[in-house]
Amino acid sequence: MPPGTNHDWPVYGGGPESIRYSSLTQVNRENVHALEVAWTFETGDAYPGSEMQCNPLVVGGVLYATTPKVNVVALDAATGRLLWRFDPHEGRKVLGKMRNRGVAYWTDGSGARVFVGVRQFLYSLDAATGRPDPGFGAGGRIDLRDHLRPGEKQMVSLSTPGIIYRDLLIVGSLTSETLPTPPGDVRAFDVRTGALRWTFHTIPRRGEAGYETWPKDAWRYIGAANNWTGMSLDGARGLVFVPTGSAAYDFYGANRKGDNLYASALLALKADTGERVWHFQTVRHDIWDRDLPSPPSLVTVTRDGRRVDAVAQTTKSGYVYLFDREKGTPLFPIEYRKVPPSDLEGEVTAAMQPFPTRPAPFARQLLTEDMLTRRTPEAHEAARKRFATLRSGGQFVPGSRQGTVIFPGYDGGAEWGGSAYDPETSLLYVNANEMAWILTMVPPPAPPRARERISGAQLYARECASCHGADRRGAPPEFPSLVGVDDRYTDSEIMTLVSEGSGRMASFARLGHDANRAIVDFITTGRIERVAGRRRSPMDMKYLSDGYKKFLDADGYPAIAPPWGTLNAIDLDTGEYAWTIPLGS
Structure with a gap:
């Protein structure tokens, strides 16, 4: 069945290909203006600062979603009527901020389960009733802190749902950005029992490929290189595609000298065993928090007159990487260029970094004085004076004592919401943030x-x-x-x-x-x-970041002139742009 022809939305991102595409035609450009609200469901558990980032699933006429406090609800998709609700907190006060982007759904034809991550726990719920499955782990849940590092129970959670392959639920993790934090192992659990079936170490252990790109036994004290964004699956080939984030600590890596495989990389793993098939590291020795921000899109492009199954990965820097799905070979050339070294004591940055040559970046790459705000003369002058004190040299300029411009910022470029792909036109749709941030390193x-x-x-x-x-x-x-x-x-x-x-x-x-x-x-x-x-x-650490700080004017507006973002349509057959429009003014 071609991608998107199933009228259900059974997987985060629409389907295992993560292309966010539907072939439905009932709503179109001519009638979209006439849409009206059919029903509304009030979750009843919003609180100051709460969020709803959930991408609901729709399976067999039932909508499955999570609420601000990560209750799971099943609704009649046609009417909004509540079918069941699962409260993992059992009425207890929720401390801290909750974040969840959805659930995973599995069925073998006779029974069905809904999986959700809540803090350190992964729950298996009966899709018909919402009750925890007593055969899964202990009372319907497993502790995600288990099986990481011996003797540790550091906080690890699951904000983005995993992906189902046969009788396996493959998951990443959400971890802290600082040390100590657990390693970002990719793991597969048995959907029926919760038993751990395989683990891929993103910070390799002795004897594993990539171990030499870290200090000795770094996995014992360095953490993250985690998949917090979700992943994509080629079920026919049995390949799962896993984007990872940076190693911790995010901004200073003197205690993790080396390229640090498999942090900030795209992994292709055998879905049944976790064995690595290929990888590509988008940032070597990442000290910029350049996590790969969203699941890659599994696409099919035309190359030299033949159809090629490919994987397209967008990045916070505003790049699109396109690889052959089976071999991992780039479908457009990638250049390795020299980048500036760090002047912070103890830091040894990578001498070269990869730059895709096509498509061109979908976000601006270098902040210059002529791009500063013109909102008012006073705002411009203040921004100009502040900018004159900062380092701004484009991508891969290390953090500094004086302050380094990170542009695009920590939130992209590409964002966690990901891109969409139309298999009929080979167009990839991706929105870009164009916000500048300032990375200032200070001694503790x-x-x-x-x-x-x-x-x-x-x-x-x-x-x-x-x-x-x-x-x-x-x-x-x-x-x-x-x-x-x-x-x-x-x-x-x-x-x-x-x-x-x-x-x-x-x-x-x-x-x-x-x-x-x-x-x-x-x-x-x-x-x-x-x-x-x-x-x-x-x-x-000899140096720490002084915090996540946007480059703003005195009134809290961006210190750069609009547009503060764009929406782009990129032809993946040619690597050329079909169109770009501004977003944010």
Whole structure:
């Protein structure tokens, strides 16, 4: 059956090919303006700062979706009538931000299951009733923290659903951006029992290919290189395509010298065993948070008069990589070019990085002074003065003490929503962000006493500041402000969040109660009230990012002139653009 001819939407992204395409023709350009609301369903569990990023599934007339607090609901797709609801929290207060992009659906023809990740757990639910499957794991769930590193239970969760291959659920993970964090192993679980069937180590262990691209036994203390975006599947070939993110710590890699395979790479794995077939690393020794942001699209293109099954991967830098699906050979040339070294002590960046030559980038690659805001003369002058203090040299300019422009920014280029592909025209549709961010590297606070002791402020700088900022104001909505957090949560609840972690936030249980207490006191008061004992660690950093900071003017508008994004249609047969329109003004 050709992609998109099934009128159901049974997989995240529409189908295992991740092309977000439907052949339905009832709604078209001539009548779309006449659409009316058929029904509305109120989830009833929204809260300040909550999100709904779910891509609902529709199977056999039933819509399966998740709510802001990651309840799973099954609705009659025609009427919106609630068929069942599963609350994994059982009425308990939800601490921290919840994020979920949908569920996975499996059936063998006689029974069906819905799989959902909630914090560190993966649940299997009966698709007919919403009740947990008692035969799956322990009481219908498994703990995703298991089977990663011996003796550890660092926070790991599943925000994007896995993909089904026969009787396997193949999943990635969402982890912290800082150290310590678990490795981003790709794993396959038995859909009936929850038993672990195979694991692919994205940070290789001794004897595995790629081990030589890391320091000795890096997998024991370096983390991530995870798949948080979801994946695509060629069921006929038994190949699963897995995009990965950067290794942790994201912005300084002195303790992970080397190219760091298989971080920031596209992997083609045998779906039944996890064996690697081929890979391509889009960023060597990634210190820019250049995670591959979305599942690749499985496409078929015309090349030299013949049809070629291919895989198209978009990136945060605004590139489209196109590979032969079976062999991994590029279908357009890729050049390796020299890039600037880092001047930070201890950092050794890769000398060369890959640049696809076609299609041309779908986002601008270099921020220059003539691109700065003209919103008002005052805004332009302030942006010009700030820009003059920064480094801006295009892609792969390392973070610096003075501040480096990251453009496109941490959120792309391409975003997590992914691209869409029309198999009838061979056009790939992709939207681009064009927002500049500033990466400034700072040394952590000097210890007030002997090296074995550290204050709550220093613990915060090491564990929290990269996301929430040195000033605790964060970068909402992705990284919430911690100013006034004690107005939203009790002291006990904040201690629980710090100790247990939540979503991308790591668990700090390893630091011990006194250290957690010191962090909470600093967060809630801004004062250094306690000192906690600690030991030297290979996770110690000489430099840390001062937080996720957009390049904005004094009024909070982008410091660059519009457009702040584009929508692009790219012909994958030729690598040429059919059209581009601006988005964001």
